[in-house]
Amino acid sequence: MPIFRSQLQARLLLRVLTSAEPVTASDLARTLREPDATVSREVRRLIDAGLLRGERVGRAVRLRPVPENPATAPLRQLLIVTFGPAQVLERALAGVEGLESARVHGSWAARYHGEPGGPPGDVDLLLVGRPSRREVDSALEELEGVLGREVNVTYVSPERWQDVTDPFISTVRSRPTVELDLHRETEEDG
Structure with missing residues (x-):
């Protein structure tokens, strides 16, 4: 914005x-x-x-x-x-076991990187690894209300994420994404 x-x-x-x-x-x-x-x-x-x-x-x-x-x-x-989904998702997902990486993709990531267009209707979240879906659901439970939009989660195994022939993976990799730093020490953590 x-x-x-x-x-x-x-x-x-x-x-x-x-x-x-x-x-x-x-x-x-x-x-x-x-x-x-x-x-x-x-x-x-x-x-x-x-x-x-x-x-x-x-x-x-x-x-x-x-x-x-x-x-x-x-x-x-x-x-x-407008700017918060990445930060809010980083905080929510930090510490989720089995999660190797996470990134926001789709229209929110495109707007974040300056691509013109209408306001994103949702936040598309790609999770790489083998986390417990129950743990992820619990971590994300109240975020839609905080962010004012739906959070759509796609789970991808590490092997699939490396598969450059996978059409979905190729599309995600070719478009803007915002990688979440799940291991960064935040100012609240000291």
Whole structure:
């Protein structure tokens, strides 16, 4: 959704507005895999705009949302719906046994990568491995309400994922995807 100044701004706001604990600009730079200086500039803009608040603790500045700003709650929801599926799915699926990799594909991934088109009606999720479907269902149980759209899960064995002659796999691999980092330490984990 082209309403944010940049994709970095949206991803940064999403992290801060949905984090249970305060985060630092260094945490954000590491998590978002962006240069410290770039993240620091964006953080300063968001503090100046009154969307974030910085609290100095030692040498670090811990960032929090400004809950009394009337834009905070609707902005949080808008970010979750537009940029949030990957982050929300990463958090939900982290630790699911037997899951080798996961990626979002289809229209949501295409829009995330800047392809024009209408808003995605759902989120297509491809899981590679042999996870317990019951465990995955439990992990994803309440996400459709959070994301405001249906989550369609496709399970693929590692062998099938490597089969370049499989028409479905070839199609997924030829289109934009957003790979989920199921092993990344998030700022909430410390």
